[in-house]
Amino acid sequence: MSSTVETCVTSHGLTPMTLTAKTSDGKLLSIPFSESSATITELTQPAPTGSRAKALFLLDRFAVSDEFYHELAQIFPEMPRLYQIKGLRKDMNSEIEIFSLPQSYVGRYMKVKNIVEKTLGETLEKLGVQASPPTVTIKFSGDENHTFASVKGPEEYEFLKACFEPVWRELQELIEYPFLCINGTQIQLDIVFGSDYKNYTFSRPDKHLGSRHPPLLQLEPSHYVLDELHLLLRVSDVLVRNVIHLADHLDQQSGLRAGRARHYIPCLEKLVQSCGVPFKISP
Template sequence: MEICLGAPLAEIGLYIKSLELSTEEQYNPAVVVDEENTNVEQNHIAVLTYYLLKHGVSMEFYHEISMLFKDLPRSYKLKQFKKGIKVPTISKTPGPYDGAQFDFMDIFQLHAADEIKQHRLYYEENQSFLVKVSGDGAQYSRTSNFCLLSFSILRDDSTLSCYEVHTIAVLKTSESYEALRDGFGDAIASINSLADDGEITLDGITYSVEVVCCADYKFLLNLMGMKAASSQHSCIWCEVKDVDRHKMNVRIHEQPKKRTLASIKRNARTQSLGCKNAPLLELELDHIVPDELHLLLRVMDMLIQALVDTAVAQDHYEAHDRGQSSINAEDGPKPCEEYKRVWGAFLCLGT
């Protein structure tokens, strides 16, 4: 049966010419046959290696499976074949947490080289990479929590798709400072090294590299070693208290209220002004970006709450006018005035 499945395999120099399918219950690894290659076992090894890499299965896992199914090729043969393929290796994350990781520099160089091939004219003109590091924690079941760290390469001339987000590491644990420090320690160290160097050389050409971090606020607080969002000084970029944060006349972008990476490190040593631990990422705060989606969702929460409160208050005032409520109409601001004040404050942010 002739099929067209050669495109994904071509990435590692393999091509499927025919596929043999069977409905027999017993396991038979010999499913791919190369009509021009008499070494059938080598063909099996190539295809097995491809699928292990495609689905992120480690060689350690395959070794255990091959010990159970004796008809599978030995794991050392797959390792020998893999040496001739330029792919990043998967290893266990450091620390006490279950997890897996790629070497960040390996996968960055791999995807950066691919970016240059796909958008050669763009990189010939700019010769620079803008790398966005992202992360998040998620609950997958009642007892299972995962933390993910990923990166993507941004360009000015396009939007980002899900296929351009590349996983660096995954941890099976809840989101916390200790988990990020221990489990993502190798990856974060490589990210800091790349950001500090500010350049990378590919095929003899040196490209400048700028690293930014964009994530939800809880993840950013953990990365920067700060306390929870409910603390008095929970803002990453300024030292304004929570009770003064809504005041539009506070100039947070000026000293002494403005934070810097050095000030966070200094406050972490004394555990003051919302800083609890040393920051993990060595990035200046203008390269730490909150996720736009979560910002807009919170803004809409506040605006909708103001709208609902105004509607409820208006009902009470109308009931008072009809003599059906004991509310004094002279007490407190008018509902429409409160409604305009809250919405007007948000509109002033853009002016």
């Protein structure tokens, strides 16, 4: 069982140290995960479970519901009570400014400048930097650790342009005036964007080579970080789609409408499957 638990925990980027279990007669056992020690010891007192803040972090980190935590706390009375967790969550939320998106869009956003100031200050303090550096590079990407905006809807240009209008405006202001005051020192920001922002930040004047729409942010191409894998996947998506459309077109031309069975689509499916990739085209 311990190996199963260890696999589950490590899949979330954590390193398990011990597992505390309770026997049917109420004894607490500590099971180590270390390869150098395989001794199971009996605990005379309940192992410390951490503060409310740690419990709240785990709930948010692993998307654990309040109902599940309530049932778990009933089994382990030494854990913080659910009402304490809810109270701490409410207090923390009250300290964060969260704004609604315009119109009727289902989503929220936080001030970009405030997030950057807070994150940058905490990072410099964590690294033990005594004097703030004159220039700091800040990267904005769609898959990073600090989320400042979210919305329910399609990943389409017009939709994102409208719903995130205040976010784009704040980002543009930060691009045009890339300076922040951290610990009394003015820091210049070197702002770059990841490849998943390319459809919204980068375009070319040539109508044949540029994007369909004008960029939502005015940013120099030198501040755009290329991701070769991301671009390769984009290109491969287009190529696969074109091959599927071609096979379907050939089937149509060969008399599919007259009641004949498909030929090119099944051949394409078998060809891709022969590479060891599950592949099936829905009719």
